Amino acid sequence: MSNSSPSAVAPPLWQTWLRRVGAALVVLLVLAVAALWLGLDPWLRRTLEKQVAEQTHGQYQLGIGSLRTELWPRALHLRRVVLRPTARPLADTLPRLTMYLGRLDLRGLGVLALLRGRTVPLDSLVLDSLRVQVLALAKKPAPHPTAPLYQQHPLRLGYLALRHLGGTFGPKAEPTIQVTRADVEARDILFTKAGLADTQRLGGAATWQALVRYPQGRLGGHVLTLAKASFSTQQQSFTLDSLSIEPPAPGQGKPGATQVTLLLPQLRVRGVQAAAWQHQHRLRADSAIVQQPRFAFRPPAQAPPPLWQLAAPLARRTDLGHLAINDGFVAIVGLRHKPVMRHFYATGRTIRVDSLGGQANQGRILYARSWQAHSGRLTAVFRPPAYPTSIERASLDTKARTIRLTGLALDPIFSPVQLNRRTGYQTTQLRVRMTELRAQGFDFNLLSDHSHVRVARISLEKPWLGLNSDGRGPMGHNQSVLTPEAMRKLRLHLEVGRLDVRNGTIAARYRSAETPRVGTLSFDRLNITLRHLSNNPRTQTLANPLTGEATGYVQNRCYVQAHLRAPMLDPQGRHHLWGYFGATPFSILNPMVKPTKLIEFKSGIAQRIAFDMHIDRRRVAGTMQASYSDLKIAMYKYKDGELKKPLFKRFLNGLLNGLVIRDNNPRPSGRFVTGEMNTRRELRSSVFSAWRQGLISGGLHSVGVPQKIAQKLSQNNDTVPLP
Known part of the structure; x- marks a missing residue:
């Protein structure tokens, strides 16, 4: 056996060939990918450009x-x-x-x-x-509508x-x-x-x-600008910051259309359910807070559609749980009355804006279940431009059915002479101050649904009414609106269960045609209660008329008590007034009668003066029973800025006191003389003037003045020229 190691066995030929072919394929694939990569971008670019042109x-x-x-x-x-x-x-x-x-x-x-x-x-x-x-x-519409992109x-x-x-x-x-x-x-x-x-x-x-x-936009000639708007479905919020709307420039915009000026620092909406708005065309949100809006608008020439119709393109129905307006300013321009509201706060709950929410008898007031609001100073002009009017604070609560106004004031800018010249006839200048007005049991739903006013009770605290008039000039041509029968002409129904006036004052100033001196007369510490003040024909009847009573003091010295019964819808204007004056010297009337009528009560004490008058559209009739003693009067003549008693006046005073005027009533013989009221009613004057005429007529007749003369002296002269 040999000691040398055997040599490695050579791989088969097909494996070697496979490796070479695989390597070649990899190289070809790399080259193909590279070629594709290098040509894909230009091809895709050309394709996109071509498809846009074709489509x-x-x-x-x-x-x-x-x-x-x-x-x-x-x-x-x-x-x-x-x-x-x-x-x-x-x-x-x-x-x-x-x-x-x-x-x-x-x-x-x-x-x-x-x-x-x-x-x-x-x-x-x-x-x-x-x-x-x-x-x-x-x-134009597309010639061949295609399927939606999705x-x-x-x-x-x-x-x-x-x-x-x-x-x-x-x-x-x-x-x-x-x-x-x-x-x-x-x-x-x-x-x-x-x-x-x-x-x-x-x-x-x-x-x-x-x-x-x-963003910035234009709508109806108005320019809308906004600093920022944000929206988040995750937080369910929508916010606007610094929104402003500017009205069209003079001569631009649609004639007679609404013109709006708005500065809104911020609007925050929470709990927005945007998906429901898309799928149901219903906008729902938990709350919306409007911060310090400054809003002024000019009403259109024709009444606009209701809010739900204006909002219909945006949403078929809008539901808002809570709306708060903080420190707003509202002004209506283009009106002669120029109403302005400052520091306005309001809260509305469960608001629904759609056709049903705007219908009557749905228990909603301006689309909301309830409103609470209060404001700072409100201003307007009454009988423009004569009487700027203001209210320092106002509040209302529709759920509690209350309204409260404090610091009411009406101030004239024209003197009585200027008012007479502007109108062409005698016009009384008014000045009003009132500490507070409270309304309880106010039916806001009736007002919202049918524009009728129904209140359980109204209280006026410390009202002060100044009446300043100039007797030079003819009487006006129109009938007075301060009469019971004027209630028949009101388009809306007015129903006040009870009206209370507490600690009121009426201060009258009068300049007659005979002398430039001004006479004064006041009614102080007035307490008045009226019941069933209404022009609703279903409840205001002859059997159920307005009734009332009043107490107070003439010139803050003479106690007076009066009672009233007045069917407000009687076409003849019939009503009944009776009462009495307490013990007082006649001289308390001198501040009024001496400078205006040139008559002075030199002496005389009234123990009691009872009156009973019936008034209709033609006459004032009734009786006056005056118990008094030691009555003496003096008549004067105005000359060179002074009141004088020339020889003829002295002679006339002697005749009056000796032959005409009764010194005492009852007479020393015990006979008591009752004065007869009989004077023509002037419908161009207020009902208060008719009452005054009756008192003057009955008073003069009770002291001995013949009835014809008493009647003539009690009536107004319509022939005095304007100053």
Whole structure:
């Protein structure tokens, strides 16, 4: 046996050949892949550009700056993509727009699913620096409608991002909508028929998040600008920051249309169910908070449609659990009354905006189940421009059915003389102060549904009413509205169960035609109660009229008590007033009668004066029983700025006191004389003037003045010229 090792056995020839062939195939495969790789990008770029031209029927052309594919990560990268309309399009079935895309990055493309025509999975799609300029919408429908895109190319996308998005809509010179920058993200997008129909998804995506900065738009001539808007389906939130609306410039906009000015620092909406809005056309949210809105608008020439009709294009129905308006400012411009509300706070609950929510008898007030509101100073102009009016604070609660107004004031800007000259007839100047007005049992639902007012009780605390008038000038031509029969002419139903006036004051000032001196008279510490103040024909009847009583003091010295019974709907204006004055000297009337009537009560004490008058549209009639003693009067003549008693006046005073005026009632013989009220009612004057006429007529007759003269002295003179 040999000691040397045997040599290695040579491999079979076919194995060697197989290795060589395999190596050659690998080299050829590498060369083929390299050739494919080097030619794929240009081919894909040409294909995309060609398909855009074909599918748009020559209306658009696509330009791609660069295209790069990555086979292993299944990625596609585009740079500087431009889509623009052709110079002479063959059709006009697509919107006219120009688009520039800085970059597009696509990763994780499911190639096999794409080749097999199945739902294509895609990890992410990011579009950066996209600018779109839409000049006009399509004017014609497509000649050959195609299937929706989600049916042609079903897709499941894990992540979508649109970064630095911007664009315009409308003409270049004055676009309708302009967006400076927007960023949008979406996750788990199922771009299929099932995904788009999924009621838990919005636009086929599980979540959306968007942030828009500095958009601007035009609507109805108004310019809308916004600093920022954000939206998140995951947080169920929507926010607007610094929204402003500017009205059209003078001469622009639709004539007679609403004009709005708005500055809204912030609007926050929480609990937004965006998927329900898409699939049910129903917008639902838990709460909305409006911060410091500054809102002014000019009402349209014609009444606009109800809110639910205006909101219908946005949502068939809107449900909001809670609405809060904080520190608002509201002004209505273009009206002669110029109403303004400052520091306005309001809270509405369970709001429903649709046709049913806006119908009557649904238990809703302005679409909400309840409202609570309070405000700072409210201003307006009553009988513009004569009486600026203000309320320092106001509050209401529809659930508690209460209204409270504090610090009421009505201040005239014209003197009585100026008012007479402006109107052409005698006009009383009003001045009002009131500490508080409270309304309890206010039926807000009746007001909202039928525009009728029903209140269980109204209380007026410390009202002060100033009446300042000038007797020079004719009486007006129109009938007074301060009469019981005027209630018949009100279009709305007014029902007040009880009206209370507490610690009120009426201060009257009057300048007669005979003298420039002003007379004064006051009613102090007034307490008034009226019951059943109503013009509802179902409840206001002859058997159930308005009733009331009042107490107070004349010139803060003479106690007075009065009772009233007035059927408010009696076409004849009939009502009954009776009461009495307590013990007082007649001289308390001198501050009024001496400068205006040139008569002075030199002496006289009234123990009690009882009156009973019946009033209708033609006359004031009744009786006055005055118990008094030692009555003496003096008559004066105004000359050279002074009140004088010339010889003739002294003689006349002696005749009056000796022959006409009764010194005492009852007379020394014990006979008691009752004065008769008989004076013509002037419908151009208020009912308070009619009461005054009756008291003057009865008072003069009770002290001895003949009835004809008493009647004439109690009535107004309609022949005095304007000052």
